[in-house]
Amino acid sequence: MTGYNFAYLDEQTKRMIRRAILKAVAIPGHQIPFGSREMPLPYGWGTGGIQLTAAVLGPDDGLKVIDQGADDTTNAVSIRRFFARTAGVTTTTHTADATIIQTRHRIPELKLTDKQIIVYQVPQPEPLSKLESSRAETRRMHGLAEYGLMHVRLYEDITRFGHVSISYDYPVMVGGRYLMSPSPIPAFDNPKMHMMPALQLFGAGREQRIYAIPPYTTVESLDFDDHPFRTTRAPHACGLCGAADSYLDEVVTDDRGGRLYVCSDTDHCETRRTAGHTGTESPPVDAPAEQAA
Amino acid sequence: MAYVAVKGGERAIDNAHAWLAEDRRGNPSIPPIDTAQIREQLGRSVDRVMAEGSLYDEELAALAIRQAQGDLIEAAFLVRAYRTTLPRFTASAPVDTAGMGIRRRISAVFKDMPGGQILGPTYDYTHRLIDFAEAAGFAPPPAPEMDSDGIAIGRINDILDSEGLIEADGRADGMAHGKAESEPGDLTRTPLAFPAARDIRLQSLARGDEGFLLAMAYSTQRGWGGSHPFVGEIRVGEASVDITPPELGFPIDIGDITLTECQMVNQFAGSKTQPPQFTRGYGLVFGHAERKAMSMALVDRALRAEELGETATAPAQNQEFVLYHCDNIEATGFVEHLKLPHYVDFQSELETIRRMRADAQKEYAA
Numbered sequence: 001m002t003g004y005n006f007a008y009l010d011e012q013t014k015r016m017i018r019r020a021i022l023k024a025v026a027i028p029g030h031q032i033p034f035g036s037r038e039m040p041l042p043y044g045w046g047t048g049g050i051q052l053t054a055a056v057l058g059p060d061d062g063l064k065v066i067d068q069g070a071d072d073t074t075n076a077v078s079i080r081r082f083f084a085r086t087a088g089v090t091t092t093t094h095t096a097d098a099t100i101i102q103t104r105h106r107i108p109e110l111k112l113t114d115k116q117i118i119v120y121q122v123p124q125p126e127p128l129s130k131l132e133s134s135r136a137e138t139r140r141m142h143g144l145a146e147y148g149l150m151h152v153r154l155y156e157d158i159t160r161f162g163h164v165s166i167s168y169d170y171p172v173m174v175g176g177r178y179l180m181s182p183s184p185i186p187a188f189d190n191p192k193m194h195m196m197p198a199l200q201l202f203g204a205g206r207e208q209r210i211y212a213i214p215p216y217t218t219v220e221s222l223d224f225d226d227h228p229f230r231t232t233r234a235p236h237a238c239g240l241c242g243a244a245d246s247y248l249d250e251v252v253t254d255d256r257g258g259r260l261y262v263c264s265d266t267d268h269c270e271t272r273r274t275a276g277h278t279g280t281e282s283p284p285v286d287a288p289a290e291q292a293a
Numbered sequence: 294m295a296y297v298a299v300k301g302g303e304r305a306i307d308n309a310h311a312w313l314a315e316d317r318r319g320n321p322s323i324p325p326i327d328t329a330q331i332r333e334q335l336g337r338s339v340d341r342v343m344a345e346g347s348l349y350d351e352e353l354a355a356l357a358i359r360q361a362q363g364d365l366i367e368a369a370f371l372v373r374a375y376r377t378t379l380p381r382f383t384a385s386a387p388v389d390t391a392g393m394g395i396r397r398r399i400s401a402v403f404k405d406m407p408g409g410q411i412l413g414p415t416y417d418y419t420h421r422l423i424d425f426a427e428a429a430g431f432a433p434p435p436a437p438e439m440d441s442d443g444i445a446i447g448r449i450n451d452i453l454d455s456e457g458l459i460e461a462d463g464r465a466d467g468m469a470h471g472k473a474e475s476e477p478g479d480l481t482r483t484p485l486a487f488p489a490a491r492d493i494r495l496q497s498l499a500r501g502d503e504g505f506l507l508a509m510a511y512s513t514q515r516g517w518g519g520s521h522p523f524v525g526e527i528r529v530g531e532a533s534v535d536i537t538p539p540e541l542g543f544p545i546d547i548g549d550i551t552l553t554e555c556q557m558v559n560q561f562a563g564s565k566t567q568p569p570q571f572t573r574g575y576g577l578v579f580g581h582a583e584r585k586a587m588s589m590a591l592v593d594r595a596l597r598a599e600e601l602g603e604t605a606t607a608p609a610q611n612q613e614f615v616l617y618h619c620d621n622i623e624a625t626g627f628v629e630h631l632k633l634p635h636y637v638d639f640q641s642e643l644e645t646i647r648r649m650r651a652d653a654q655k656e657y658a659a
Binding site: 004010033034035036037038039040042043044045047067068069072073074075076077078081104105106123133134135136161162165167168169184185186187188206208209232233234247248249250264 | 302303305306370373374376377378481482483484485486487488613617622623625626627628629630633634635636637638640641642643644645648649652
């Protein structure tokens with residue numbers, strides 16, 4: 001795109017971000033402040049993730065962008081177009097073909113490899129923010145690994161409800177040292193972060209923070225010995241591909257309580273359907289699928 | 294029932310943009326607005342976009358206002374996103390507001406002083422009656438003029454300062470007197486950290502949302518961190534911007550910018566080590582923006598509570614509260630991001646609440 005550098009950001013800014021990434025990788029789970037730039041997309045819509053992607057993206061990369069697990073959600077389309085326009089890179093919807101995956105709210109179902117980087121968009125990098133509003137104070141708490149407050153919060157849930165009620169953005173301990181927000185992914189995805197072969201980068205543009213989980217790092221969801229961490233998913237199989245172990249979206253099909261459950265990871269679902277898997281709502285084999293607009 | 298997962302994000306966005314372009318243009322039988330008309334006739338909007346967009350460029354601001362259909366926060370966002378791509382090749386010398394070409398200058402603390410009170414083009418004493426004559430295209434007669442004697446009009450605070458009645462001014466780099474000189478900070482390059490020095494606080498306020506600052510300033514007047522302010526002076530006019538290119542080694546004037554400056558004079562009880570003295574609150578904003586400059590000065594003074602040994606209890610005195618929330622580009626982005634799909638998170642909440650309700654119903658039944 002004329003008038004702009006490759007992937008929009010100037011090289012000095014990319015260098016500044018890469019330095020922050022190196023520091024983040026060196027201290028897993030620790031939030032590194034960085035001089036977040038004002039991007040041509042709004043704050044809260046992925047500016048942190050976009051800056052990270054711009055800093056690590058090369059001309060030979062294959063970029064996949066997902067939002068809620070889907071490649072076709074409007075903001076994912078918008079961000080993918082932004083890089084197609086400013087960097088001219090190849091974009092893909094296939095998880096297996098991507099070298100960089102920028103995501104909001106999900107981790108793909110397919111196990112990522114050490115040839116891939118996953119970039120998370122983070123609205124609120126501070127896992128303690130709802131317990132302590134001052135960032136000067138939370139910084140001190142991280143420095144002293146003073147995380148009792150979070151354990152008390154989980155404990156209070158158990159006494160009230162019998163279990164922890166946090167269903168997404170479930171706090172994790174990284175490398176046994178730093179308490180970290182996994183970004184608002186469902187708790188279902190938390191175990192995928194543990195010992196992941198891919199590099200995991202987290203960008204919060206508005207809050208000016210970068211953090212990272214290097215490959216093969218321990219990531220433990222906070223819990224108690226007598227109340228171990230557990231995940232939740234809708235207790236159904238995907239109506240289109242029959243997957244019984246993927247995270248599902250709930251689709252309202254009528255006004256009489258009708259529901260359809262489908263894979264939130266659209267690539268996962270399509271790959272399975274191509275391989276011949278079917279669900280209860282799959283179209284008949286001989287009739288071509290109706291193309292929605 | 295055959296269900297096909299929803300597709301079409303790309304086409305939906307293209308179509309939405311096409312509709313937006315049509316909507317922005319309005320009825321094509323009405324002539325389009327020239328950006329020069331916006332610059333000349335909607336000057337206060339242009340000023341606000343320059344201030345909150347943090348870039349002094351009237352043409353660009355006018356263009357952004359038209360592109361944003363007059364949504365000034367959206368326009369400031371456009372200007373900011375452009376500004377961030379510009380190279381920073383130099384920093385100017387501190388602007389000398391005492392030497393500005395005055396258009397308006399008033400003080401609420403002295404009846405008269407050297408240079409006098411100059412009302413200038415103000416709405417202050419207008420009666421807020423819709424002017425139907427103007428709607429009919431009535432052109433105003435030329436305003437009466439007076440020759441300027443060309444003498445620079447000094448600041449009121451310097452008069453108070455000569456008697457030692459007001460605290461010494463802080464320095465441009467935000468440091469107290471006697472500390473090493475350094476360039477003022479820039480929060481668009483370096484992440485905000487707390488406690489933030491006054492240079493960073495003032496930069497943040499100068500870019501901050503006028504409405505937010507107005508409400509914060511108002512809250513200090515209503516008892517949430519009061520500081521008994523007087524308007525020492527408000528001045529509006531054109532100040533020259535000087536830079537010193539390294540290859541020249543001497544300062545050159547690169548042009549004038551319109552500025553509004555407000556110096557608030559506030560009570561201060563004094564301490565064991567200091568006799569009572571007035572304290573300062575400072576506001577400086579691009580363009581003609583008195584409401585913003587006054588609000589900024591009140592909030593600046595409120596944020597100095599800790600430094601002056603006052604108990605900081607009110608929101609306007611809390612640095613993190615004010616500086617993290619005064620930026621309307623950040624605020625609008627994050628508030629409006631709630632429009633983005635959240636169905637993955639919502640799904641996990643649904644499952645959790647269903648489980649909790651099932652547990653509760655079992656308990657009631659037992």
